[in-house]
Amino acid sequence: MNLNIVNTPFLLLDEARMQRNIDRLDVHVKRLGVSLRPHVKTAKSVAVAERLFNGSKGPITVSTLLEAEYFADHGYTDMIYAIGISPDKLERVVALRKRGVDIAVLLDSQEQAEALATAGRDHGVTIAALIEIDCDGERAGLTPQDAEIVTIASYLHQHAELRGVLLHAGGSYACETDAEKAAAAEHERASAVLAAEAIRAAGVPCPVVSVGSTPTAHYARDLTGVTEVRAGVYVFFDLVMAGINVCTLDDIALSVVTTVIGHRNDQGWIMTDAGWMAMSRDRGTAGQAVDQGYGVVADSNGRVIPDLIMIRTSQEHGVLALREGSNASLPDLPVGTKLRILPNHACATAAQHSSFYVLDPHGRAGDISAVWPRINGW
Known part of the structure; x- marks a missing residue:
């Protein structure tokens, strides 16, 4: 399976980036001589938890009793x-x-x-x-x-x-x-x-x-x-964490894949099929030095497109435009183009989805190696 043939919008997980993030904090905490009890509220997925503990059933933090019951069902x-x-x-x-x-x-x-x-x-x-x-x-x-x-x-x-x-x-x-x-x-x-x-x-x-x-x-x-x-959010990172320099954009392991569905040339807008139902309404970067709107836009290979952000959303529409004050040119993105949107808040965006589509760390660009279920609810 390749991300270009999956119906959009969907939640994409870059497994290689995720593992790098997991290893980074694990090494740091061990160096300080204490144990790590990861918060699984963002992941809500046994498949992700297995990567946190190399397949064992380590100590976890949960934010809902449904999470507790779900992870208990899987041996935690x-x-x-x-x-x-x-x-x-x-x-x-x-x-x-x-x-x-x-x-x-x-x-x-x-x-x-x-x-x-x-x-x-x-x-x-x-x-x-x-x-x-x-x-x-x-x-x-x-x-x-x-x-x-x-x-x-x-x-x-x-x-x-x-x-x-x-x-x-x-x-x-x-x-x-x-x-x-x-x-x-x-x-x-x-x-x-x-x-x-x-x-x-x-x-x-x-x-x-x-x-x-x-x-x-x-x-x-x-x-x-x-x-x-x-x-918890360290597993995936997001734009809020990047905005306070805990990570870089290249560390963000989650994105929402969306498709260009139209243009408003009179407004300088590119229309997509990922609205707030796919991204959430979280505007966590609004109070930071750089306001990233509803998300930063990258191409289907994960390369960030300079100054292109999601500036507006309705339920099933996302509006992409150049950030205010940019000197860049609006890119030519025809209808049908697949894009990735990096989220403000990984927890809120993940909560809009029932599964992770996992990028194959060893495959060709855009190859999906697995679909990992996740839960929502209380």
Whole structure:
């Protein structure tokens, strides 16, 4: 199969680039002496996970219980469900625990801890939890100095199982310079260690100190006191990561293949069959130094076409045009031409698709070696 004969739009995965990205972070984290717990929320695919662990069933992070159940069905038994737990989801957590899956949940309140302990007692299982710590005001969690951390930790130690603390430095996505990203990584580490030490000082074990975001994972220089790093989008990368120099355009392993379906010469537009249903509405680069619209345009071989971006979308239409201020000439792309669009946010774009079409790393240009299913839903 060749990408030129597959009906568009579809999600294309460059396996060689993906493997290079996987190896890069794996080497870096090992050098720092901690383990890596990849986040599979972008991939949502067993085939991708197999590449993360060289075919074994390593520890993973999930963002939905459907992911947890899907990966459990394929033999993965060591998971963190890294979204704050709600009581209505505890029955599914219990079911996974009874299947032999060591799934730990995330919480940041006494209310959640009590619901967890009650569910465990009612069903005759022990449910492990990590306390979420907020290091930069970007999302949920308790600040590292909050006295409630010790209160919750003590309660979990007595009535359930305290697994440890977990942080995600979401603010690192706004760090442009290498120094800023390194500082964010160190702040994430220090915040995690501070919370863990407070718990231990109260006589409660805190075995896991889990940190991670793709920027901080790559720019951490010292992980003393940390036991594991989590990251997800690094497997594929995207324009947001390229915009803060965590990767280059040549590292982006995902693209959406689209077909030219028309032209609006009066507007300087090239029309394609990939709209927001294929790309998502994510405009993650809009606040960066370079706004990439809805995606950067490359030819069918993956070569970026200078200054051509997807400037607009409707449900099933994408509009390509030269970026504002460009001195380039609009390329001649006849109807039927196949193009690749590099996405702003790999997670959001992948979520629009049910499978990856995988480029053959050993074949001719554009050859597809496999179609890897992926899941969506909660």
